[in-house]
Amino acid sequence: xxxxxxxxxxxxxxxxxxxxxxxxxxxxxxxxxxxxxxxxxxxxxxxxxxxxxxxxxxxxxxxxxxxxxxxxxxxxxxxxxxxxxxxxxxxxxxxxxxxxxxxxxxxxxxxxxxxxxxxxxxxxxxxxxxxxxxxxxxxxxxxxxxxxxxxxxxxxxxxxxxxxxxxxxxxxxxxxxxxxxxxxxxxxxxxxxxxxxxxxxxxxxxxxxxxxxxxxxxxxxxxxxxxxxxxxxxxxxxxxxxxxxxxxxxxxxxxxxxxxxxxxxxxxxxxxxxxxxxxxxxxxxxxxxxxxxxxxxxxxxxxxxxxxxxxxxxxxxxxxxxxxxxx
Amino acid sequence: xxxxxxxxxxxxxxxxxxxxxxxxxxxxxxxxxxxxxxxxxxxxxxxxxxxxxxxxxxxxxxxxxxxxxxxxxxxxxxxxxxxxxxxxxxxxxxxxxxxxxxxxxxxxxxxxxxxxxxxxxxxxxxxxxxxxxxxxxxxxxxxxxxxxxxxxxxxxxxxxxxxxxxxxxxxxxxxxxxxxxxxxxxxxxxxxxxxxxxxxxxxxxxxxxxxxxxxxxxxxxxxxxxxxxxxxxxxxxxxxxxxxxxxxxxxxxxxxxxxxxxxxxxxxxxxxxxxxxxxxxxxxxxxxxxxxxxxxxxxxxxxxxxxxxxxxxxxxxxxxxxxxxxx
Numbered sequence: 001x002x003x004x005x006x007x008x009x010x011x012x013x014x015x016x017x018x019x020x021x022x023x024x025x026x027x028x029x030x031x032x033x034x035x036x037x038x039x040x041x042x043x044x045x046x047x048x049x050x051x052x053x054x055x056x057x058x059x060x061x062x063x064x065x066x067x068x069x070x071x072x073x074x075x076x077x078x079x080x081x082x083x084x085x086x087x088x089x090x091x092x093x094x095x096x097x098x099x100x101x102x103x104x105x106x107x108x109x110x111x112x113x114x115x116x117x118x119x120x121x122x123x124x125x126x127x128x129x130x131x132x133x134x135x136x137x138x139x140x141x142x143x144x145x146x147x148x149x150x151x152x153x154x155x156x157x158x159x160x161x162x163x164x165x166x167x168x169x170x171x172x173x174x175x176x177x178x179x180x181x182x183x184x185x186x187x188x189x190x191x192x193x194x195x196x197x198x199x200x201x202x203x204x205x206x207x208x209x210x211x212x213x214x215x216x217x218x219x220x221x222x223x224x225x226x227x228x229x230x231x232x233x234x235x236x237x238x239x240x241x242x243x244x245x246x247x248x249x250x251x252x253x254x255x256x257x258x259x260x261x262x263x264x265x266x267x268x269x270x271x272x273x274x275x276x277x278x279x280x281x282x283x284x285x286x287x288x289x290x291x292x293x294x295x296x297x298x299x300x301x302x303x304x305x306x307x308x309x310x311x312x313x314x315x316x317x318x319x320x321x322x323x324x325x326x327x
Numbered sequence: 328x329x330x331x332x333x334x335x336x337x338x339x340x341x342x343x344x345x346x347x348x349x350x351x352x353x354x355x356x357x358x359x360x361x362x363x364x365x366x367x368x369x370x371x372x373x374x375x376x377x378x379x380x381x382x383x384x385x386x387x388x389x390x391x392x393x394x395x396x397x398x399x400x401x402x403x404x405x406x407x408x409x410x411x412x413x414x415x416x417x418x419x420x421x422x423x424x425x426x427x428x429x430x431x432x433x434x435x436x437x438x439x440x441x442x443x444x445x446x447x448x449x450x451x452x453x454x455x456x457x458x459x460x461x462x463x464x465x466x467x468x469x470x471x472x473x474x475x476x477x478x479x480x481x482x483x484x485x486x487x488x489x490x491x492x493x494x495x496x497x498x499x500x501x502x503x504x505x506x507x508x509x510x511x512x513x514x515x516x517x518x519x520x521x522x523x524x525x526x527x528x529x530x531x532x533x534x535x536x537x538x539x540x541x542x543x544x545x546x547x548x549x550x551x552x553x554x555x556x557x558x559x560x561x562x563x564x565x566x567x568x569x570x571x572x573x574x575x576x577x578x579x580x581x582x583x584x585x586x587x588x589x590x591x592x593x594x595x596x597x598x599x600x601x602x603x604x605x606x607x608x609x610x611x612x613x614x615x616x617x618x619x620x621x622x623x624x625x626x627x628x629x630x631x632x633x634x635x636x637x638x639x640x641x642x643x644x645x646x647x648x649x650x651x652x653x654x
Contacts (some may be wrong), residue, residue, distance in 0.1 A: 036419060088419055092363060093586035115444060115458035117587070128453035131442035133587040140589070259420035260444070260460040262467070 002075055003027040004289055005311035006081070007202030007240030008151070008173040010252020011054060011286075020058040020245075020286040021078045026071040027077040027311065028318075030107055030172060030240075034089045036258035037151035039096055040090040046082070046103055053080075064104055071121060081318075083107030083149065083172070085135070087116045092173050093142055094133070094271035095122045100243045103142045106322055108135060108141065109149045109163065113267065114260060119150075119157035125265070127154035130161055136169050138190075142183040145323045149238075151184070151202075160250035167321055168198040175204050176231065179224040180211040185267065190232055200317050203228060206267035207277040209242070217283040218291060225309065234305045238313040239292065246286055249275030330354040330400055331616055332638035334529030334567030335410070335478070335500040336553070338613075339574045340379060345386040347572075347613040348405045353398040354384020354638065355406040358432055361416045369416040373430055380407075384439065385644035387441055391431055404593060408645075409501070412435030412582075414443045414464070421460070421467055428471045433466065433649055434499060436476045437461060437488065440509040440594065441587060446477075446484035448467075449510050450594070454481035455490055471495045472650045478511070478567075485517050492648035494648055502531050506551040507538040511595065517559055522559035526579045527610035528646050532554060534570070534604040535595035545609040545618060547564075549626040550638065565640040566619065574613055576602035593630065 005024050011017045021029065033049060036044040045235070053062050061072055063079030072079035075266035082104045090096040100108070105285055110116060110130075113123035120127040130138065138161060146167040150158040162169055169195060177185040186194075191201060203225055210216035211224070223251040228237045244251070252275060256267035266274055282291045289310070296306045331352050337359040361369040362374060380389050390401055390406030391438045391513040399406035409431045410420065416435070418422040427435070435444060435455075440450035445461035457465065465488060467473055475496040477485040489496055498521060504512040513521075518528060523601070530552055537543035544603060550577070558637045583594035593601055609618045616637070623633045 038418065087628065091365065091418075091586075092415055094589055113444070115455070115459055117442060117444065120455065124455070124459055126455035128447065128451070128455035132451055133441055136588045136590075259418075261463045262421055263463075270453065295366070 001070070001073065002307045003069055003311035003313035003315050005069065005238070006030065006243070007200070007238055007314055008032065008171070009241060009243045009245070011243065011245040011249070013247065015056060015059070016018045017055055017245055017286060018078065022059060022076065024286040026078050026289060026290040028063055028075040028081060028314070030081045032085050034084045035086055035103075035112065035255055036088045036283050039089055039091050039093075042084070042100070043103070046212075047202045049080070049082070052180070062104060064106075065322055066315055069315055069318065081106045084112070085109045085152065086112040087118050090137070092117060094136055097137060097140045097146060098144050101146045105146060107147045107149045107166050107170070110137070110154055111157065112258075113256070114268035119161065120154040121152055122154045124251045126152060129156045130164055130308070132311055134161075137163060138165050143325050145321060145325065147321050155187060157189060158186075159193055162193045162197050162199060165197070167325065168204065168317070169194070170200045170317070172202040172208070173204045173242040174201070175224055176228050179227055180209065181210055182268070185209055191228065191231050195236040200236055200238050200313060201228055201232060202238050204240055204242040205280065205283045206244075209277065210280065213279040214280055216280050218280075218295040219299070221280070221282075221292070224296040225296065226299060226301070230303070234308055235313055237291075237309055240308060241283065243279075243283075243286070244276055247276060252276055255325040280290070328397070329634045330396055330638035332565070332641035333357065333397065333570070333616070334527070334565055334641055335359065336568060336570045336572070337574070338538075338572040339578070341573065342383060342386070343571055343611060345405065347369070349386060349403065349477040351613040353405050353448075353613055353616060354400040355408060355641070356388055357408045357606050359412050360409045361411045362413055362439065363583055365415055366418050366420075369411070369427070370430070373568050374411070376404065376407070376617045389431060391433075392649055393642055395569055395643055404518060412436045412479065413439040416456055417464070423461055424464060424473060425471050430475045432462045432473060434474045434476045434497070436479055437464070438480045439585075440479055440583070446488065447481040448479055449481045450521065451481060454483040455626040456483045457537055462491060465492050470652050472648060472652065474648050481518060485513075486520055488597050489520045489526060490564070492496050492524070494652065495527070495644070496521070497527045497529065497644070500531040500533070500569040502536045502551055503555050503580070506554055507536065509536055509595070511577065512536055515583060518555065518558050518605065522563040525563070526553055527565050527640060528559060529565050531567055531569040532607065532610045534572075534606065537607065539555035541605040541607055543607050543623040545607075546626070548607070548609075549622040553626060553628070554621060556632070556636075562640055562643075564636055566616075566637060568610065570574055570606075570610075571603055574603060578601050600601065602618045
């Protein structure tokens with residue numbers, strides 16, 4: 001059974017978006033539920049999601065295992081898997097990893113753009129790799145079945161984590177830097193190491209990660225995916241759109257500035273363009289997933305390759321990596 | 328007027344200790360009120376201190392400015408100044424620096440032994456220096472008059488912070504590594520840079536920082552102070568005993584392990600000797616400060632030098648560095 005899975009979104013969630021997911025045939029999505037929120041604030045976000053699950057049972061369900069993707073598919077709904085884009089939700093407490101996993105968290109980035117207690121983000125000028133606490137936390141994430149995500153991490157930290165983790169990790173939303181040189185895109189070295197350890201890359205549609213930005217063509221995007229497949233193998237590449245649907249620009253300011261500075265940090269933007277960039281015409285919202293599948297087919301990929309990239313690869317990854325180690 | 332000031336203690340506070348401080352002639356002390364406690368937990372510790380100030384008004388008072396040292400001296404009490412040994416109390420929020428300063432916090436270490444959001448601790452294998460957030464926070468501490476303490480930090484982070492900070496910083500409790508090579512003791516390079524930027528070293532009596540450990544003689548200790556004076560100048564050296572009076576060993580486990588690991592980390596101790604080491608006979612508790620003064624005089628230091636080291640240097644430092652920048 002073919003499934004469509006998006007490896008990362010952060011929408012301003014609403015019935016409208018859930019209906020658009022159904023229109024786009026999205027069977028499962030990894031959603032960011034927390035950036036710089038601490039544990040208690042993250043629990044408040046989970047509480048808000050619980051209300052959405054209760055309110056829209058015909059459209060969404062809370063995804064905890066790979067089986068929930070198939071349940072969603074067979075009942076015409078979207079399975080929503082929780083993830084965090086920073087380690088703030090676990091504060092300084094390794095014991096919160098298991099607690100957060102029990103609450104449904106399946107992905108956690110060790111860093112956002114800055115240094116965390118665990119590792120270094122891609123906006124720091126120096127990268128000292130996994131910290132003492134970082135090593136402890138990766139081992140704990142491996143134990144309980146929480147996936148390490150290094151999308152926003154710096155290169156050395158990423159390579160060390162790929163190597164140190166006893167289970168495969170992901171870069172859920174980024175593109176190859178050889179296609180578009182951006183701080184958030186990843187070197188061939190990282191992508192090859194990720195694939196060699198059975199990790200997954202989710203390719204992003206966020207304009208700052210695209211060659212040509214908002215004007216990037218679908219053909220160019222598909223050529224990038226083909227290049228990633230050449231580097232990593234077709235089974236290690238998937239989709240992670242980084243779609244931030246219907247979000248106000250205040251949200252991108254929170255992502256970039258959190259509580260770490262009193263100034264404005266523009267991250268991938270700049271003072272003249274501080275907000276969310278316009279999406280490419282071929283991927284404006286959740287209704288447009290099949291445009292990507294169509295583009296890949298037209299680019300010459302086989303049905304099997306397209307099925308893997310559009311969701312099958314994530315599904316197999318979920319099957320192996322959301323439960324306790326060795327289970 | 329000569330004063331006696333201790334640059335760092337973490338006692339299991341009681342009327343007994345406060346009376347011993349009076350017996351030892353301690354006019355002021357910088358006490359650690361928080362290690363890995365988050366903001367709310369730190370506030371609970373401040374609340375506990377407020378109760379002590381209310382309960383023992385004849386013995387102690389809450390120190391906020393240098394004038395409080397003189398008030399304490401003239402009324403036969405000890406002024407207690409608050410400090411933190413890690414940045415946990417500010418969590419990830421730069422806005423909490425001013426809040427904590429208003430609540431009385433006058434010192435904050437940027438790191439304990441591990442990597443923090445701000446800088447690197449001395450137990451990490453790699454030290455990438457001040458982070459993006461670290462630079463923002465040092466500037467904010469400079470602005471409000473909270474003193475940066477790098478006692479537990481790694482070398483590069485310490486040197487960068489000495490240089491980056493617009494106000495002098497301290498190493499409130501450590502000794503020269505040239506006297507006793509220990510992870511927590513400091514290189515000549517660090518001590519000279521600290522002094523060149525008008526910073527202060529508080530020399531420690533914690534046995535792991537002493538040549539000969541618990542058996543260290545007073546003469547050897549005074550020779551170490553003389554060496555620090557040679558390196559830094561007599562006005563840049565003071566006392567910071569690191570005295571942890573009446574604490575159970577569970578406390579040293581909290582200091583070392585916090586919530587970052589599920590294993591036991593022995594820090595400066597080891598599995599055979601996991602607890603607090605025995606203090607040297609000439610400095611067992613707060614009644615013994617005048618032994619150090621006597622030792623320094625017998626070592627040949629002038630009355631002026633001894634007065635500076637025993638408290639005058641801290642007093643001048645407090646005068647200049649506890650208020651808003653430029654005030």
